[in-house]
Amino acid sequence: VSPAGPGVARLSALLASRQTSSRELAEDFLRREARERSRLHAFVVVDADDVLAQADAADAERQRGSTRGPLHGILVGIKDIVDVRGYPTRNGSPLYGHTPADADAEVVVRLRRSGAIIAGKTTTHELACGVVSAPARNPHDPTRVPGGSSGGSAVAVATGLVPIAIGSDTGGSIRIPAALCGTAGLKPTFGIVPTTGALALSPSLDHLGPLGATVADCAVALDVLAGTATRDHVGGSVDGLRVGILTHAPIGPVEPAVAEAFACGVELLRGLGIVCVDVTVPELTHVIAAEFGIIPHEAAAVHARALRERPADIDAPIRTLAAAGLLLPARVHRRALAARDAIGAAIHRAMDHAGVATLATPTLPATAATLEHPYHTIDGTTEHIGLAYVRTTAAFNLSGQPALTVPCGSDPHGLPIGFQIVARRGDDGVALRIGAALEAGLGGSDGLGGTLGAHRDHDERTGAA
Amino acid sequence: VAESIPPARAALLLADAGLVDPVYDPDAVARDLEARLDLDRSLDALIGADDA
Numbered sequence: 240v241s242p243a244g245p246g247v248a249r250l251s252a253l254l255a256s257r258q259t260s261s262r263e264l265a266e267d268f269l270r271r272e273a274r275e276r277s278r279l280h281a282f283v284v285v286d287a288d289d290v291l292a293q294a295d296a297a298d299a300e301r302q303r304g305s306t307r308g309p310l311h312g313i314l315v316g317i318k319d320i321v322d323v324r325g326y327p328t329r330n331g332s333p334l335y336g337h338t339p340a341d342a343d344a345e346v347v348v349r350l351r352r353s354g355a356i357i358a359g360k361t362t363t364h365e366l367a368c369g370v371v372s373a374p375a376r377n378p379h380d381p382t383r384v385p386g387g388s389s390g391g392s393a394v395a396v397a398t399g400l401v402p403i404a405i406g407s408d409t410g411g412s413i414r415i416p417a418a419l420c421g422t423a424g425l426k427p428t429f430g431i432v433p434t435t436g437a438l439a440l441s442p443s444l445d446h447l448g449p450l451g452a453t454v455a456d457c458a459v460a461l462d463v464l465a466g467t468a469t470r471d472h473v474g475g476s477v478d479g480l481r482v483g484i485l486t487h488a489p490i491g492p493v494e495p496a497v498a499e500a501f502a503c504g505v506e507l508l509r510g511l512g513i514v515c516v517d518v519t520v521p522e523l524t525h526v527i528a529a530e531f532g533i534i535p536h537e538a539a540a541v542h543a544r545a546l547r548e549r550p551a552d553i554d555a556p557i558r559t560l561a562a563a564g565l566l567l568p569a570r571v572h573r574r575a576l577a578a579r580d581a582i583g584a585a586i587h588r589a590m591d592h593a594g595v596a597t598l599a600t601p602t603l604p605a606t607a608a609t610l611e612h613p614y615h616t617i618d619g620t621t622e623h624i625g626l627a628y629v630r631t632t633a634a635f636n637l638s639g640q641p642a643l644t645v646p647c648g649s650d651p652h653g654l655p656i657g658f659q660i661v662a663r664r665g666d667d668g669v670a671l672r673i674g675a676a677l678e679a680g681l682g683g684s685d686g687l688g689g690t691l692g693a694h695r696d697h698d699e700r701t702g703a704a
Numbered sequence: 705v706a707e708s709i710p711p712a713r714a715a716l717l718l719a720d721a722g723l724v725d726p727v728y729d730p731d732a733v734a735r736d737l738e739a740r741l742d743l744d745r746s747l748d749a750l751i752g753a754d755d756a
Contacts, residue, residue, distance in 0.1 A: 522750060525746065525747055525749070525750045527743070528743040528744065528746050528747050529747065531740070531743060532740075532743065532744055532747070535740070546723060547721075547722045547723060547724075547725075550723070550725045550727045550728065551725065551727050558727070559732070559733075559736050562718075562721075562723055562728065562733070563736060563737060563740055565721040565723065566714075566717045566718070566721055566723075566733070566737060567737065567740060567741070567744075570754055571740070571741070571744045574744060574747055574751060574754055575744070575747070577747075577751045578747045578750050578751050581750050581751055582750075
């Protein structure tokens with residue numbers, strides 16, 4: 240299961256060879272977004288006039304013989320917690336009105352500088368705090384959640400509306416929807432992508448990053464967002480690299496289909512010459528206590544005024560979480576930060592001991608739950624998805640390590656499964672290199688391996704093979 | 705064992721924090737805070753007991 244649309248490399252080649260134009264891509268986007276809006280709700284705001292004006296400007300620049308950067312003329316979605324000049328930032332919440340932002344967030348500045356066309360604002364779970372992202376729906380089965388909180392970004396990429404969308408990740412909010420919708424998604428190393436101009440949830444843990452049709456799309460987006468050169472790593476040899484396989488609690492237990500897909504992914508890596516060894520980090524059993532010891536105090540600081548003046552306009556679970564930050568003693572936050580440091584140190588000690596450059600885990604213990612029953616029962620234990628999905632991802636928000644999810648098969652219902660690759664801080668390129676090798680091994684690296692079919696009408700119209 | 709937070713204490717905490725809207729239910733808040741303090745206490749095994 241892979242995204243339904245072409246990746247950046249393919250689209251850029253079509254643009255460079257004049258087989259299509261940014262105007263054509265924009266019109267195609269607008270037509271398909273309008274068609275799917277009432278069913279999947281990937282976007283909350285699309286301004287057709289603005290999209291077409293940006294596309295025409297990109298085409299005009301190209302006709303003059305210049306391109307701004309690696310995303311010239313490519314449509315990119317922006318999660319609706321990130322400011323885009325002239326668009327309201329509503330954060331999925333009635334707390335925020337329709338006043339347009341008067342400046343772009345720094346990530347949007349960088350995207351525009353690279354030539355990207357801002358396609359619109361994607362649906363977010365309220366205040367970037369949750370895994371449902373209503374009213375967005377999972378494109379593989381609209382009775383199921385797309386994940387969150389960057390759910391709209393995942394739907395936009397999975398359906399081929401855009402090859403890249405920006406998300407945020409405090410406990411898994413890029414990787415969770417990416418895995419549930421069948422896209423690639425990268426939570427970069429903490430701090431390398433600026434968060435200026437984006438709504439905070441918990442600044443000690445917040446990351447911005449890309450969801451992409453391919454791993455290469457995540458790499459090119461990261462290079463634009465962070466000024467790195469990770470795309471040079473994609474396609475590089477992985478022979479002889481060592482990967483630590485991490486499956487014990489709280490990563491496990493996982494659903495049988497997830498375990499099977501993950502085992503197949505590990506075997507594929509072994510077939511590429513990667514040495515896979517088991518790794519154990521007992522300290523990970525404290526991940527949930529640390530994560531949910533940090534978030535309340537920081538979310539309370541962000542939303543203190545709304546908690547006092549408009550609490551009824553905050554969804555109950557988020558209100559309860561943030562209010563706890565105003566009521567609990569500060570030592571709870573201080574101890575959770577100490578636990579975060581201890582967990583990060585333990586992960587790096589274990590990686591050193593095993594001599595591994597990366598870790599691999601199932602991205603999530605289960606596939607997409609239904610909206611009607613947002614729970615999973617695994618090995619006789621029933622968990623709400625708000626905890627189940629986070630127990631495999633949050634450790635790497637605490638450690639600040641780059642963590643990539645790559646589509647890796649599907650369950651018997653055809654729902655996507657993700658494979659998570661985690662590198663050392665600053666080694667985002669290593670995670671991307673291994674992820675690209677896995678993706679290529681699974682036949683998905685051209686961004687056209689999808690089952691959703693949206694690429695077909697695009698290819699028919701552009702004449703692409 | 706969770707630290708005991710009676711609803712009356714939760715009501716005082718809410719008032720002190722300026723959370724006076726009736727949407728805040730002291731009984732529910734007390735239960736939530738007890739669970740969170742229990743989670744905090746579980747960190748003793750990782751970082752030691754708090755002296756404060």
